[in-house]
Amino acid sequence: MTTGSTLRSPISIDLPVVPVGALLDGAARRFGDRAALVHHDESLSFRELWSEACAVAHALIGRGIRPGDVVGLHLPNCLVWPVAYHGILLAGATVALASPALPPELLRAQLEDAGATAVISRDTTLPGVIGTDGRRLDLPTSPTDAPPDVELDPTVALAHLAYTGGTTGRSKGVELTHANVVANVLQYTASGSGSVPVPDVRGGITVEQTSPPEEHPVRLGEGVSIAVAPWFHAMGCNGLTIGFVAGATAVVQDRFDPAAYLADVERHRATTLSGAPAMYHALLAHPDARSRDLSSVRSVTSGASPMAVAQAERIAALMPDAIVLEGYGLTEATMALCTSPSARSAHRRIGTVGVPIADTELTLLEVGSGRPGDEPVAVGERGEIWARGPQVMRCYHERPDETADALVDGWLRTGDIGIVDDHGLVSVVDRVKDMLLFKGYNVYPRELEELLVARPEVLTAAVVGLPDEAVGESPTAAVVLSPGSDPAVVAEVATAINGAVRPYERLRRIFVVDALPTSAAGKVLKRDLRDALLGATDGPAWSDGGS
Known part of the structure; x- marks a missing residue:
């Protein structure tokens, strides 16, 4: 339902009030001996995953972990990660998700901020560490199919302390309850596979298509995905549980390598590809993309940051039997707020993130000044996206002022700028913090980035504002050129881009770079990019010579 730039999901489902463990419990009974995870020559069935998680939960309690305690999970993607994750939750503790790429001082600060009493990690120097070889934890465990008898209220007990990416500022802990996580997993599963949640005979939760x-066409218990999105990130962690609920097999990769990724798609007959635009850039540029058999792929999903229209079109041309689905969400909403309609006959438009997922509402208000209750902006006009639904966080961890700014009358202020079209499809056009001011005019980097990556000479690009006393902020691009493109082509690219935009939106400088700085989740780190350009010694490849 759409009223102006206020949208309500076309889907509503009955959400059970259960802990996250009920999802794995239901999946283990339903899918049993089917492989839940494959890593090199090893695999872990749904039943084995459940049993090992139950054993770890008992072992954690035996080690002194109590309901409400926080346990850090500081590992790369590996078979023991989901065992540890679900073991922590089944013990009634909270998972503090931590990137294995964090520098030591930042990791320790994050664990201290979370109040972690223990941490599962390969770094044996950390306080309270529980070590692992990547397959087993350094804990005494006994085989069991029964979880500990733990009392918790899913609407109150925390499942995750998930830290924001910090792409525009310092990272914040996001408090997500079991109810938040269960809701978002089932919301996304319902929207993505045409399913509804149902309880099984023993209290677990499963879904029916x-x-x-x-x-x-991909039925429950038949899907195969390539697990390369980092599981410490919202997209990876919750996406993994969504796959479990749907009975999909996750093929785990140690790290993203385009050749290995494409080989696994062919070898395992992957049905779903999921990742961020940075990953798809690398896949499209790799020569194996056109020689590997990708005919099994039925859906290509993208999240973490907006995908350029030109990139989505290249993916669609490479895998014509697949539909391209773009999703939108943020850590403060557990993972997802919107996704492209997934039914084959549904109306989709490349460059949009679709419609709100089940039981989710969005409204677009005046950028910067709008508040819930205000009149939404008109259809086709830019507005700041506010959202509400059962997946929205409880608060920022021990940051009441920032919580009060982000949560207003039950609505989450996302900080993203969007547009709703005549069909009720949402486009995310920029971040409020990314918008720059040139001579008092608002300039939206996403529009310039779309134009840049549509050029065949440009593989990927990002636009930031560099400080300039005369004009405020100078629109500046960093581009990675396509293989074989000569840097001299940048002047031609600049002429084409600047001829397609308003005078105040024109690029003033273009730098050629080898790569854009990105987070482990694939988001461009614009603060880091801005600092790098300001400190560049070589200067831009092109400049307009004035303002």
Whole structure:
């Protein structure tokens, strides 16, 4: 339902009030001996994953972990990660998700901020560490299929302390309850596979597919995905549980390598590709993309940051049997707020993130000044996205002022700028913090980035504002050129881009770089990029010579 630039999901489901463990419990009974995870020559069935998680939960309690304690999870993607994750939750503790790429001082600060009483990590120097070889934890465990008897209220007990990416500022801890996580997993599963949640005979939660095969050809218990998104990130962690609920097999990669990724798609007959635009840039540029058999792929999903229209079109041309789905969300909403309609006959438009997922509402208000209750902006006009739904966080961890700024009357202020079109599809056009001011005019980097990556000479690009006393902020691009492109082509690119925009939106400088700085989740780190350009010794490859 759409009223101006206020949208309500076309789907509503009955959300059970259960802990996260009920999702794995239901999946283990339903999918049993099917492989939940494959890593090199090893695999872990759904039943084995459940049993090992139960054993770890008992072992953690035996080690002194109590309900409400916080346990850090500081590991790369590996078979023991989901065992540890679900073991922590089944013990009634909270998972503090930590990137293995964090420098030691930042990791220790994050664990201290979270109040972690223990941490599962390969770094044996950390206080309270529980070590691992990547397959087993350094804990005494006994085989069991029964979780500990732990009392918790899913609407109150924290499942995750998830830290924001810090792409524009310092990282913040996001408090997510079991109810938040369960809601978002089932919301996304319902929207993505045409399914509804149902309880099984023993209290676990599973889903039933109500959509026919012609609309959703990948049926429950048949999907295969390539797990390369880092599991410490919202997209990776919650995406993994979504796959478990749907009975999908996750093929785990140690790190992202385009050749290995494409080989695994062919070898395992992957049905779903999921990642961020930075990953798809690398896949499209690799020569194996056109020689590997990718015919099994039925959906290509993208998140973490907006995908350029030109990139989505290249993916669609490479895998014509696949639909391209773009999603939108943020850590403060557990993971997802919107996704492209996934039914084959549904109306989609490349460059949009679709519609709100089940039981989610969005409204677009005046950028910077709008508040819930205000009149939304008109259809086709830019507005700041506010959201509400059962997946929205409880608060920022021990940051009441920032919580009060982000949560207003039950609505989450996302900090993203969007547009709703005549069909009720949402486009995310920029971040409020990325918008720059040139001579008092608002300039939106995403528009310039779209134009840049549409050029065949440009592989990927980002636009930032560099300080300039005369004009405020000078629109400046950093581009990675396509293989074989000569840097001299930048002047031609600049002429083409600047001829397609308003005078105040024109690029003033273009730098050629080898790569854009990105987070482990694939988001461009614009603060780091801005600092790098300001400190560049070589200067831009092109400059307009004035303001």
